[in-house]
Amino acid sequence: MAAHTISTAGTVNEDLAKERAKCNFNIEEVTNLLDGGKENTIKRKNIENISLDSGAHIDKIPEECLGPKERYENAVRKSCVYAKIVRDEVLTMTGMESFGSPVLRRTSDAFFKEISPFLLHLGMFVPTIMGQATPEQQAQWLPRALNMEILGTYAQTELGHGTFIRGLETTATYDPETEEFIFHSPTLTAYKWWGGGLGKTVNYCIVVAQLYTKGVCYGTHPFLVQIRDEDTHMPLPGVFVGEVGPRMGFHTADNGYLGFDHHRVPRMNMLMKNAQVLKDGTYVKSAKHGKLSYGTMVFVRVELVYEVAFNLAKAVTIATRYSAVRRQCQPRPDQPEPQILDYVTQQHKLFIGIATAHALQFTGYWLWDTFARVIGEMKEGKTDTLPELHALASCLKAVSTSDAASLIEQCRFACGGHGYMASSNLPALYTFVTATRTYEGDYTVLLLQTARYLIKAWEQAEEGKAMTPTVSYLVHSAYNRKAKWDNSCEGITRAFYAVAAGKIEASVNSIRRRMKTGLSFEDAWELTTVQLVAAAEAHCRAVISDTYWKETERMTSSSSAAVRSVMRQLNELFLVYWVLERTGDLLMYSTISGKDIIELQQRYEELLSQLRPNAVGLVEAFDFRDEILNSTLGAYDGRVYERLMEEALKSPLNAEPVNQSFHQHLKPFMQGKL
Numbered sequence: 001m002a003a004h005t006i007s008t009a010g011t012v013n014e015d016l017a018k019e020r021a022k023c024n025f026n027i028e029e030v031t032n033l034l035d036g037g038k039e040n041t042i043k044r045k046n047i048e049n050i051s052l053d054s055g056a057h058i059d060k061i062p063e064e065c066l067g068p069k070e071r072y073e074n075a076v077r078k079s080c081v082y083a084k085i086v087r088d089e090v091l092t093m094t095g096m097e098s099f100g101s102p103v104l105r106r107t108s109d110a111f112f113k114e115i116s117p118f119l120l121h122l123g124m125f126v127p128t129i130m131g132q133a134t135p136e137q138q139a140q141w142l143p144r145a146l147n148m149e150i151l152g153t154y155a156q157t158e159l160g161h162g163t164f165i166r167g168l169e170t171t172a173t174y175d176p177e178t179e180e181f182i183f184h185s186p187t188l189t190a191y192k193w194w195g196g197g198l199g200k201t202v203n204y205c206i207v208v209a210q211l212y213t214k215g216v217c218y219g220t221h222p223f224l225v226q227i228r229d230e231d232t233h234m235p236l237p238g239v240f241v242g243e244v245g246p247r248m249g250f251h252t253a254d255n256g257y258l259g260f261d262h263h264r265v266p267r268m269n270m271l272m273k274n275a276q277v278l279k280d281g282t283y284v285k286s287a288k289h290g291k292l293s294y295g296t297m298v299f300v301r302v303e304l305v306y307e308v309a310f311n312l313a314k315a316v317t318i319a320t321r322y323s324a325v326r327r328q329c330q331p332r333p334d335q336p337e338p339q340i341l342d343y344v345t346q347q348h349k350l351f352i353g354i355a356t357a358h359a360l361q362f363t364g365y366w367l368w369d370t371f372a373r374v375i376g377e378m379k380e381g382k383t384d385t386l387p388e389l390h391a392l393a394s395c396l397k398a399v400s401t402s403d404a405a406s407l408i409e410q411c412r413f414a415c416g417g418h419g420y421m422a423s424s425n426l427p428a429l430y431t432f433v434t435a436t437r438t439y440e441g442d443y444t445v446l447l448l449q450t451a452r453y454l455i456k457a458w459e460q461a462e463e464g465k466a467m468t469p470t471v472s473y474l475v476h477s478a479y480n481r482k483a484k485w486d487n488s489c490e491g492i493t494r495a496f497y498a499v500a501a502g503k504i505e506a507s508v509n510s511i512r513r514r515m516k517t518g519l520s521f522e523d524a525w526e527l528t529t530v531q532l533v534a535a536a537e538a539h540c541r542a543v544i545s546d547t548y549w550k551e552t553e554r555m556t557s558s559s560s561a562a563v564r565s566v567m568r569q570l571n572e573l574f575l576v577y578w579v580l581e582r583t584g585d586l587l588m589y590s591t592i593s594g595k596d597i598i599e600l601q602q603r604y605e606e607l608l609s610q611l612r613p614n615a616v617g618l619v620e621a622f623d624f625r626d627e628i629l630n631s632t633l634g635a636y637d638g639r640v641y642e643r644l645m646e647e648a649l650k651s652p653l654n655a656e657p658v659n660q661s662f663h664q665h666l667k668p669f670m671q672g673k674l
């Protein structure tokens, strides 16, 4: 026991209590807005109560104090406990539509400081069966997968290739004699690498492999492959599977490797919605678009936008509450040390995080609606809106994951030394979210996919062709190269579109100029990629700003005046922040002047001080239960120091007064007897 442990359990930190009293809007009203309605809030809280009130999620020893093996085993145990609660209690109450819902994802954070080994089963295995299998195949596999009688993952990336899917080396060669595919890894670099849950947990997986039939390669296709015996869990003959070893985060996800030595799989295990191999080996392609087999990736990219918004919301809640409790320095003589939340630089670090969490959540839900619409159209045989969805999902995934990771790291900085404590939960949030910038398509690679679409859109605008909605701004820009500056939210958004258009045009001109010197299109493109990435990022920032502004107006149209006002302030802060971050671009592509920029800097500082009294109220509107935040610094009661000490005392190193290494190494070393 530490000497100065004083039990304050049941009390609330005074400063935090005062912050709550200062808040001038109805917090619950904002919570309802963020949940998409009061009914959804009630439903969410119900699910949280059912899942967490029994305390089944509580660890005796903090997860990060366990060794890698014990940590994984504990994560499997808790996954089974949570899955059982969800299956037996939550889904029976809410019906199957809750399966895979953001509420279950949110609640799962109380069980896993990091990640469940089941995440890929729910996040990619089941969605791939739903999206890529025929109705007959779905009828065969889905009930067992949904009931978790089989567990799966998504094994696409190999040691040699992740980005370049066409370069994958695993082969699936059809044998009409036995009506089977023969899976083989011809090289070391053909080994699958990274699949979440693959190392030890799953017995099935979606394997993406080069399909060969009748001596012809038809490119990559998804297959459902059994890799372990359902009873013994032993790898099947011809299957080499294991865990990839320690990594920066994802410690409890048992990311795995997988190789095949002529492993045979029934023909009907090819996911046949978009292409089929008939019994005699004839290949038939039914898909109307060549990239439909990449559908699961688009689905996850769409989900990731609100997934990272959720993680950012947790980080800013922790850092804002802590900043209300923490006092440091004495800027004015004879005055008490201020709360660090009173430092304007601290507000600058945190409030953009709160605003970005809103911006990404609103954009994420808007993108989800767009995705649902395109999927609906595809069911009717229409695929012409898929390229626009792919371009949108690519850039929004890239920018949202990158911004969220940077802002979560900024929240850690904002908490000083204590932010570096694992018990603050900020390190785990960062390592989890920074991975999202890479997986499901690397940042640069995805922005270049969007750039391809934008360059084509520019050419279509030049030719006077009809434009799809998200690039219709290019039509006007051809005639209006310098946007007239106007510092309203609408005017700022318009200027961001002008920046995007200007950068797209500059990229097009660079490519054309280079091609005129005799370079091929590919070489000219490559030399222009720095500009192309910047153009795609600018396009994405315009889309986020536009969506956030319009959604704020729409969502708060019937809110109370106080809620509408604080939501608008946050929205304006976001827009002005990005104007100040991008003044160079705006000077180039709009009529903004130095005087406007000085005025906007002042406006930004005004917004910081207007938002200051509502800061704690705003993060509390995210309505995270302590179990979900999992943080010594961010708990509702603000007992920061007590909780830090309580967690420190749980460290296995504190279980004994003298560690055996003293007798074994230190003492002989210090006494010169080594």
Ligand SMILES: CCCCCCCC/C=C\CCCCCCCCCCCCCCCC(=O)SCCNC(=O)CCNC(=O)[C@H](O)C(C)(C)COP(=O)(O)OP(=O)(O)OC[C@H]1O[C@@H](n2cnc3c(N)ncnc32)[C@H](O)[C@@H]1OP(=O)(O)O
Residues within 6 Å of the ligand: 082, 083, 084, 086, 087, 099, 100, 101, 104, 105, 108, 116, 118, 119, 120, 122, 123, 124, 146, 147, 148, 154, 156, 157, 162, 163, 164, 165, 166, 196, 291, 294, 295, 297, 298, 300, 303, 304, 307, 386, 387, 390, 439, 440, 441, 442, 445, 449, 452, 453
């Ligand atoms: C019952 C109880 C349950 C209880 C438990 C509950 C607990 C939890 C509750 C709920 C859970 C719910 C889960 C939700 C959580 C969400 C988080 C999810 C986390 C998941 C974790 C994921 C881990 C990571 C997984 C992976 O990383 S998988 C691997 C991903 N890999 C990639 O992304 C590779 C990136 N590369 C590519 O995408 C492509 O190769 C490329 C870069 C696009 C290039 O491809 P290719 O070479 O083939 O194409 P090009 O030649 O460049 O282009 C040709 C044209 O095609 C167009 N194109 C390309 N891609 C697409 C596409 N996808 N769609 C449409 N069009 C596409 C391209 O633009 C070109 O067009 P053109 O017109 O210009 O020619």
Ligand SMILES: Cc1cc2nc3c(=O)[nH]c(=O)nc-3n(C[C@H](O)[C@H](O)[C@H](O)COP(=O)(O)OP(=O)(O)OC[C@H]3O[C@@H](n4cnc5c(N)ncnc54)[C@H](O)[C@@H]3O)c2cc1C
Residues within 6 Å of the ligand: 120, 153, 154, 155, 156, 157, 160, 161, 162, 163, 164, 193, 194, 195, 196, 250, 255, 435, 438, 439, 440, 441, 442, 443, 444, 445, 448
């Ligand atoms: C935590 C984690 C979990 C994962 N889980 C899974 C999983 O469950 N299943 C699965 O299949 N995969 C998984 N992955 C793999 C992931 O999808 C890939 O790592 C990702 O797609 C990036 O591919 P890569 O590793 O081949 O990177 P590379 O493509 O080798 O990238 C390396 C660098 O090269 C650059 N680069 C590559 N190509 C280009 C280009 N054309 N133009 C310009 N620059 C380029 C990139 O920008 C990057 O800077 C996971 C990865 C991580 C980190």
